Amino acid sequence: MSNATHGPDLSRRGLILAGTALGGLLLSGCDRLSQAPQALKFIDHAEGLTRGAQRLILSGQPLAPEFKPSDISPTFKPNGSFHPTDPAYQALLDNGFADWRLAVTGLVNQPLSISLAQLKALPARTQITRHDCVEGWSAIAQWSGPQLGAILHAAGLQPHARYVVFHCADNLGGPGDGGKYYESIDLFDAFHPQTILAHTMNNQPLGVPHGAPIRLRVERQLGYKQAKYVMAIEVTDRLSGINGGHGGFWEDRGYEWYAGI
């Protein structure tokens, strides 16, 4: 009422036009800014903040929620690699992984080479947990396998050990070492009770689409941290020298190393 009767209609129309033009400029400017390296470097500080905040609230090492057998997804969507093309992997698979050995190397007192039979003979933890893909979907399954912490204890960590790197058999990024999948977690997650090397899924041996013979479960992080087709575990004090230097296949392609959110 107050303004409807007197003149600013013209200027209001101008304002709407100007606003629309400005909005368009802002949006295109926004988009350019959104991919400017300096801007991305600045907003990356938020990842450290998120990691720090979550580490603070998770300092008591609470468990990720576990579910009932009736909650298990009827179909668990495999993602990333479905069947590694590496001939060496194919040879292992053809032989039922009888020749497969998990190498544990790096900053350890006693490097290990563990067969699948030995791994399966270790005390296993069984958990029904939710797998959350970074894309937004979730699937629930039951996983069994030895705790990573027990294996690391057996190898004995050297004092400056900080990260555990998982080298995988699949070449998700194409042929050559640059395309190999790999992941890393720090000791905070490595020694969490639910962090296991799963060899069994829903009471069946882990299938090839899900990472046979073993995959990592690190239950308080997103799906891309759950490395499949794990061939070797390397304990290290830094991530910078490994592949792209960001601590993982997807991390080298722009995703956060800390995937708790």
Added chain:
Amino acid sequence: MRGLAGRSTVSDIALNMSDAFPEPDGPPVPAPEPVIEPAAETPAPDAVITAEHAPTPPTETFYRHTRVVRITHWINVICITLLLLSGLQIFNAHPMLYWGKYGADADTPFVSLGAIYGPGHVLQGVTKLGPLKLHTTGLFGVSGGEIRGYPKWLTLPASRDLADGRRWHFFMAWIFVINGLVYLVSNAVNGHFKRDLAPTGAQLRPAAIWRDIVDHAMLKHPVGEEAKRYNVLQKLAYLGVILLLVLMVMTGLTMSPGFDAFAPGLLWLFGGRQSARTIHWICANLIVLFVLVHVIEVFIAGVFNEIGSMITGRYTIKTGAGH
């Protein structure tokens, strides 16, 4: 004769930005007595182009928005805009929504922004909302000849880039949460919520609510003393959008596998991670709806006066004598 502004001292300590957002003179920010002056001497910002008909109705300028409300409002505008655009980028990575604890390709979504090949092998955008199936080529599902949930002009970054979308989303989320906490704590302490936003008993009577609805529908706005207070629909809208924004943070955190280990009760509250993702999306839609209505109302009520009051704090009303 009290306006909406309260005695905010928290804001003065927390945010010393007096240059950009001047407070009226006089410590410690008492709500100033209204200055009654003829419009000809100090015209309201939107009354610069004077009416052809004389005499100009008498107006009164009063202090409406505290500094903390004004600053947090504009930070919120930036945060919500960028959160929405980056959120739609993240949504596009899996443009389907489910109800429950899990949900992926093999499960039945109840919302999807998908694509099919139509006659002649031409891509068509198909939006499914429950049993409803809509052809939305050009907007949802397929746009610019590409399979994508939301179109380029609605996502940040424009091209498909989940990694950068997430980086922007979580960076803005931190600013949004800190800004929201400043707003909630300071206005709880200074009494703004209780004084200006809590509906009174009289306002909540059905007859009073109905009268407000009718007034709104007829675009009839109050004058004089009544214009200094929020009507019940305004109060409920503002309280409602605050609730929606709190729900956004809660459902957002429920999607975090790390936060779920800390607060599994959130999963129980929202019925699972996929339900939380769906509620996150529904709340985002409702917030967009709020913003649309809010901006339309600003234009109807007087765009310069309204925006000006959210910058300077001062709002001009007609005292009623002119009508």
